[in-house]
Amino acid sequence: SQQGEEDPQALSIQEGENATMNCSYKTSINNLQWYRQNSGRGLVHLILIRSNEREKHSGRLRVTLDTSKKSSSLLITASRAADTASYFCATIRDSWGKLQFGAGTQVVVTP
């Protein structure tokens, strides 16, 4: 079973709008990561938030982490067509090196 579950599964917005997606996980974590994947290509690491952090920013990205609710959110502000991609949260499962991905949110940004 997947460690992370994400919602929504798909999101369609217009350029300039904000996009928010959520990730829930089941077991305790040291950190949670977000990755982006453009269609049929490799994944790109976006941001890592540690379990003792509540919020982190990187450019137009804002990630929050609520360990009491076992959930995280990724906010993309002022979205662009180039933000069209699938976004995955990921956590380390069981042991170092075992990165487990959530189901992903497919984001489409239309001009």
Added chain:
Amino acid sequence: DTEVTQTPKHLVMGMTNKKSLKCEQHMGHRAMYWYKQKAKKPPELMFVYSYEKLSINESVPSRFSPECPNSSLLNLHLHALQPEDSALYLCASSQDLVQETQYFGPGTRLLVL
């Protein structure tokens, strides 16, 4: 150089063929990974190498055989695959197992006929 390269980009093979996928990184990373990704699904971990030794095998069928000839190279040897093995195969690397950020290659899209 912060790139992970994979060859070939596309591969079509029959069920009796033997082929290999290649992954290379020159970032000095000591952990390397193989993932399998089906369409509209997240990547699934297959193998992890740490310091050129197999660290994790996620119960992958023996028709997939990984090899790490040196710290920069990772191969995945394929033999007697099934059509359901058709997928995007992703390679990734990280500084070591404890450094969690992984850097992914563009993948090899495999079609088994």
